[in-house]
Amino acid sequence: xxxxxxxxxxxxxxLLGSIAVLIYGFLNAPIxxxxxxxxxDSAILSLPFxxxxxxxxxxxxxxxxxxxxLLNSLKVAAAATxxxxxxxxxxxxxxxxYSFFGKTSFRIALNLPILLPGIVTGVAMLAYxxxxxxxxxLGTVMVGHVIFGLPVAFGPILARLSQFPRSLEEAAxxxxxxxxxxxxxxxxxxxxSAVIAGALLAFTLSFDEVVVTLFLTGRENTxxxxxxxxxxxxxxxxxxxxxxxxxxxxxLLVLMSQWIAHTDEVV
Amino acid sequence: xNTETMSVARMRRRPGLQLGLYGTLLPPLVWMTLLYFVPIAxxxxxxxxxxxxxxxVQTFSLDNFKTIASNAAYRRVLVRTVAIALGVTVxxxxxxxxxxxxxTRHGGRYxxxxxxxxxxxxxxxxxxxxxxxxxILGYNGVINTVLLSxxxxxxxxQAFLYNSFAVTLTFVHVWLPFMILPVIxxxxxxxxxxxxxxxxxxARPWTTFRxxxxxxxxxxxLAGSINVFALTMGDFITPSLVGGASDIMLGNVIAxxxxxxxxxxxxxxxxxxxxxxxxxxxxxxxxxxxxETL
Numbered sequence: 001x002x003x004x005x006x007x008x009x010x011x012x013x014x015l016l017g018s019i020a021v022l023i024y025g026f027l028n029a030p031i032x033x034x035x036x037x038x039x040x041d042s043a044i045l046s047l048p049f050x051x052x053x054x055x056x057x058x059x060x061x062x063x064x065x066x067x068x069x070l071l072n073s074l075k076v077a078a079a080a081t082x083x084x085x086x087x088x089x090x091x092x093x094x095x096x097x098y099s100f101f102g103k104t105s106f107r108i109a110l111n112l113p114i115l116l117p118g119i120v121t122g123v124a125m126l127a128y129x130x131x132x133x134x135x136x137x138l139g140t141v142m143v144g145h146v147i148f149g150l151p152v153a154f155g156p157i158l159a160r161l162s163q164f165p166r167s168l169e170e171a172a173x174x175x176x177x178x179x180x181x182x183x184x185x186x187x188x189x190x191x192x193s194a195v196i197a198g199a200l201l202a203f204t205l206s207f208d209e210v211v212v213t214l215f216l217t218g219r220e221n222t223x224x225x226x227x228x229x230x231x232x233x234x235x236x237x238x239x240x241x242x243x244x245x246x247x248x249x250x251x252l253l254v255l256m257s258q259w260i261a262h263t264d265e266v267v
Numbered sequence: 268x269n270t271e272t273m274s275v276a277r278m279r280r281r282p283g284l285q286l287g288l289y290g291t292l293l294p295p296l297v298w299m300t301l302l303y304f305v306p307i308a309x310x311x312x313x314x315x316x317x318x319x320x321x322x323x324v325q326t327f328s329l330d331n332f333k334t335i336a337s338n339a340a341y342r343r344v345l346v347r348t349v350a351i352a353l354g355v356t357v358x359x360x361x362x363x364x365x366x367x368x369x370x371t372r373h374g375g376r377y378x379x380x381x382x383x384x385x386x387x388x389x390x391x392x393x394x395x396x397x398x399x400x401x402x403i404l405g406y407n408g409v410i411n412t413v414l415l416s417x418x419x420x421x422x423x424x425q426a427f428l429y430n431s432f433a434v435t436l437t438f439v440h441v442w443l444p445f446m447i448l449p450v451i452x453x454x455x456x457x458x459x460x461x462x463x464x465x466x467x468x469x470a471r472p473w474t475t476f477r478x479x480x481x482x483x484x485x486x487x488x489l490a491g492s493i494n495v496f497a498l499t500m501g502d503f504i505t506p507s508l509v510g511g512a513s514d515i516m517l518g519n520v521i522a523x524x525x526x527x528x529x530x531x532x533x534x535x536x537x538x539x540x541x542x543x544x545x546x547x548x549x550x551x552x553x554x555x556x557x558x559e560t561l
Contacts, residue, residue: 028387
């Protein structure tokens with residue numbers, strides 16, 4: 001006997017599952033194409049596939065322009081991450097701990113560099129530096145990267161801080177701890193993984209940034225600038241090899257940070 | 268908490284209160300003011316200046332905005348940029364919703380891995396991801412090679428690259444993770460009990476989606492939408508790599524005014540137009556209550 005009204009079954013997952021497979025294919029197929037092309041034994045970055053070679057990787061390892069730009073990128077990203085994370089941490093603390101005039105506006109204003117397109121930041125700072133008579137260099141690029149890195153670090157740190165149980169801090173003060181001790185011993189361990197996540201995101205964005213960098217860089221190229229200039233002139237599979245190496249390095253970096261976050265939760 | 272401990276805590280903290288506020292608030296505030304807010308204000312001022320025989324004339328005028336409004340080519344670029352940005356946003360939202368639902372409902376213990384696979388494309392170079400579409404869509408590209416070998420085409424087609432289709436497709440791809448991530452967060456906060464209640468009350472899946480799921484994940488979709496919309500509004504890399512000559516966008520115009528065309532005041536006015544459009548989008552999103560996800 002069948003009941004008159006049967007509760008409906010949730011929709012069968014196979015249809016959704018195949019849609020999901022298609023979407024993952026769409027997301028990752030271009031990356032797969034790049035990785036495959038980096039092994040292509042052909043002088044141009046295009047099909048047909050003429051056989052497997054590692055030559056483009058050897059070319060990359062011997063390419064001084066790529067090496068110099070990679071070094072510049074690492075310098076810029078490291079400095080920008082340090083600046084952005086420090087300032088983001090301070091800003092998150094101010095918003096979490098104190099009430100002050102214009103707090104909501106302050107929060108929104110800090111997010112402007114990632115809400116507005118990068119080109120606005122780029123041309124505004126270019127006009128400003130030129131008005132001040134400052135020459136463009138890797139230094140101006142770093143400053144630009146701190147600007148959009150700040151909200152990137154600020155977001156996750158503030159989100160974690162707002163979950164911090166205030167009673168822990170009060171207990172520490174009641175036990176006679178000084179503010180510095182409370183911060184190091186109680187608050188920072190709680191927000192550590194959010195700080196790492198924010199810093200990592202700021203580093204990744206800085207390392208790959210094109211638009212702001214394009215307007216603020218002087219003679220020295222970062223890696224994306226070097227790639228940009230080559231994409232418009234001589235396009236060899238070496239670019240695909242560089243992108244594959246970057247992908248491998250960042251995957252490793254992210255897996256490492258996941259591991260740190262994981263051990264954080266266990267402890 | 269009893270009043271005694273509270274007063275002790277307050278006593279301990281009071282001397283440091285002002286110092287703590289200024290110590291934490293001032294460095295980011297001063298940094299952002301001197302290096303971001305003042306430059307943005309300067310950009311605003313620039314847009315009211317004008318260029319006369321390669322010299323910037325620092326007097327107030329609305330010439331740049333008149334140029335933008337009266338020039339038919341500029342108006343077309345403006346309309347095309349907004350249309351592509353809206354189209355890309357809608358397509359990305361339509362892709363992100365089923366995927367977000369799938370990952371949170373059926374992901375099980377692979378949920379983290381599935382989320383990681385969404386972010387994976389972001390770890391290779393953005394420029395190279397855009398360029399990958401050139402390899403896929405081009406004359407000797409992946410699609411042409413496949414269609415030729417299947418016998419569907421007899422000669423390679425040039426219909427796939429250097430047009431607004433290629434621009435839209437590439438944008439949809441490169442910004443998709445920025446839509447999917449907030450949508451996943453929104454789905455994670457969706458209580459399963461509501462979906463079960465809806466099913467128990469005999470609602471069809473489509474009704475459950477429209478009446479229960481969509482309103483509850485809307486903040487995530489809106490947060491993702493403003494990301495995707497703003498990123499598309501200011502981009503000039505994608506149109507210059509995979510677009511044709513008639514596919515240039517506002518970003519290309521700004522870049523060229525600050526570069527080869529060397530008319531910074533006009534470029535600043537265009538940047539201001541982009542800001543105004545993104546701000547109106549932001550205002551709509553904020554009114555719909557997506558501030559929490561900001």
